[in-house]
Amino acid sequence: MNRWLGALLLMLLGASPALADELRPVSIQFEQRDSHGWRVAWKQPLSSPADDRFAVPILPQGCRIVGEPLREMAALAVIGSAEVACSGDVAGGSVGWPRLTGQGDAILRIAPLGRSEQVYRLTAAEPTATIAVRPVAAQVWRSYFVIGVEHILAGWDHLLFVVALVLLVAQAWPVVKAATAFTVAHSLTLAAVTLGFAGLPQRPVEALIALSIVFLAVELAKGGRDTLARRLPWFVAFVFGLLHGFGFAGALHEIGLPEGQVPAALVSFNLGVEAGQLLVILGVLILRAALCRTAPMAEVPALRLATYAIGITSSFWLIERIAG
Structure with a gap:
């Protein structure tokens, strides 16, 4: 004792x-613009002002970044964004983050046109999420409940x-x-x-x-x-x-x-x-x-x-x- x-x-x-x-996970937004055009934006926390890491989210197969991603520095974070072109429906494809380690996590929001927004919590064990054709109604409840528990404990x-x-x-x-x-x-x-x-x-x-x-x-x-x-x-x-x-x-x-x-x-x-x-x-x-x-x-x-x-x-x- x-x-x-x-x-x-x-x-x-x-x-x-x-x-x-601190509640500083990676934040990723994958938003549909039109039938083939998407935009990905993300905020990547940094450990110190000298940290110059810059990662790009994992996109579904059939999607590619158009041009060079934009990069902007913020307080202990780097903010990135890019235009994305996708061939065909992205439902069933995976979106994620390539550098989740240990207790790190990410919050992924996917906003398809004409469909409900989807929210996923990514972890080192599950660094990607599959875009659902019809998201489960309890998805947001489950994700933000876990975030609340973690915020008190961490x-x-x-x-x-x-x-x-x-x-x-x-x-x-x-x-x-x-x-x-x-x-x-x-x-x-x-x-x-x-x-x-x-x-x-x-x-x-x-x-x-x-x-x-x-x-x-x-x-x-x-x-x-x-x-x-x-x-x-x-x-x-x-x-x-x-x-x-x-x-x-x-x-x-x-x-x-x-x-x-x-x-x-x-x-x-x-x-x-x-x-x-x-x-x-x-x-x-x-x-x-x-x-x-x-x-x-x-x-x-x-x-x-x-x-x-x-x-x-x-x-x-x-x-x-x-x-x-």
């Missing part, structure tokens, strides 16, 4: 700021917020209520941003998200004292959830939402986030209960160490994001 606790603490202390709120700042909330509240049902309030709040903000009713610059949002984790770490450091976060954890979670929703909106902006299926994508993404949160809550509660049962004297020092780890990590993110 002590080994598990040590691994958790090392994970928290080693959380890379660059991965704090988005360090949202993950640390949930972990800190669980450690602060400790009891299962109040934690679930607080996490649900967090989900409801960020769902409202995310929908408002997506539909154009609200918006904030991403840099201050990221700094404020880090500050929300610092706040919970400070509350944890106060021990058993009566505080607002301990009395009304659902209220604190709801208020900060509104803020975290702007972060989710920035992440979804990176991959885009399927035209005509935005509500389905938003709902399934939020359901995925809630499912991911419940997995994290369950894992932390089980770990803490096992620690209390096997080594009760270690609970207080372990909680203190976890508090310091969360506080140091989130403070570092806060300073880095303010400094730019």
